[in-house]
Amino acid sequence: xxxxxxxxxxxxxxxxxxxxxxxxxxxxxxxxxxxxxxxxxxxxxxxxxxxxxxxxxxxxxxxxxxxxxxxxxxxxxxxxxxxxxxxxxxxxxxxxxxxxxxxxxxxxxxxxxxxxxxxxxxxxxxxxxxxxxxxxxxxxxxxxxxxxxxxxxxxxxxxxxxxxxxxxxxxxxxxxxxxxxxxxxxxxxxxxxxxxxxxxxxxxxxxxxxxxxxxxxxxxxxxxxxxxxxxxxxxxxxxxxxxxxxxxxxxxxxxxxxxxxxxxxxxxxxxxxxxxxx
Numbered sequence: 001x002x003x004x005x006x007x008x009x010x011x012x013x014x015x016x017x018x019x020x021x022x023x024x025x026x027x028x029x030x031x032x033x034x035x036x037x038x039x040x041x042x043x044x045x046x047x048x049x050x051x052x053x054x055x056x057x058x059x060x061x062x063x064x065x066x067x068x069x070x071x072x073x074x075x076x077x078x079x080x081x082x083x084x085x086x087x088x089x090x091x092x093x094x095x096x097x098x099x100x101x102x103x104x105x106x107x108x109x110x111x112x113x114x115x116x117x118x119x120x121x122x123x124x125x126x127x128x129x130x131x132x133x134x135x136x137x138x139x140x141x142x143x144x145x146x147x148x149x150x151x152x153x154x155x156x157x158x159x160x161x162x163x164x165x166x167x168x169x170x171x172x173x174x175x176x177x178x179x180x181x182x183x184x185x186x187x188x189x190x191x192x193x194x195x196x197x198x199x200x201x202x203x204x205x206x207x208x209x210x211x212x213x214x215x216x217x218x219x220x221x222x223x224x225x226x227x228x229x230x231x232x233x234x235x236x237x238x239x240x241x242x243x244x245x246x247x248x249x250x251x252x253x254x255x256x257x258x259x260x261x262x263x264x265x266x267x268x269x270x271x272x273x274x275x276x277x278x
Contacts, residue, residue, distance in 0.1 A: 038246035050247040058224040059232045066140055067208035070147035074204045078155030086163040103150045108213030115146055116217050138220030146215045147208035158200030162193045199266045206259035
């Protein structure tokens, strides 16, 4: 009897599992199924005509290119920020640590309005950048800035706990053997945090692909120049072109599944790497 109960740690397992599956079905499965049925009902020629149009291809290029640039920035700056929060003690550290999670709590539309104000011609940043020929608002650079702002916590929060668990004894032993700080980082710290770092970058990239609220205000939404896929989907819905919106959403869905598979693969690699290390 005891062994039978040990298999079900939570009371009412059947009920809780049923409620959970019902929730996932209503919130996730059914909307995705409706979109797939809409795509499947239009036929391949119509589907390829929509997703392969010049406007769609330009939106893919802008969206994926901006997301990649934002991920590179977040990878570098996020790693540096995680390092500072982990390795140093300074006044205001807790405040800085809390600010990292601000993009999670702040509505993306509010973030977009704030960024537009800051980078405007008379804004705090724009008044110095625009006279020097660096325009952010209504350019692809603005899209990259908005994507970076909303997705950088993924890198910081993924790398930070792994950095905290790096054994100080290994670093001290390397120092006693004459290793430089760069050698310690490259040969001890970096291999340890690499799986978590890559996972954070993949999550950051996925978050950037689906960003809408922060980008729509700062991008200017010019077709072929600053129009992202999410905005193009919104435009198709506003035109009651549900087939076109579903076809474009299907492309983003494929990208989301690809990043999900990459994240799971990286997490499995991280677990195997940790097991070999121990």
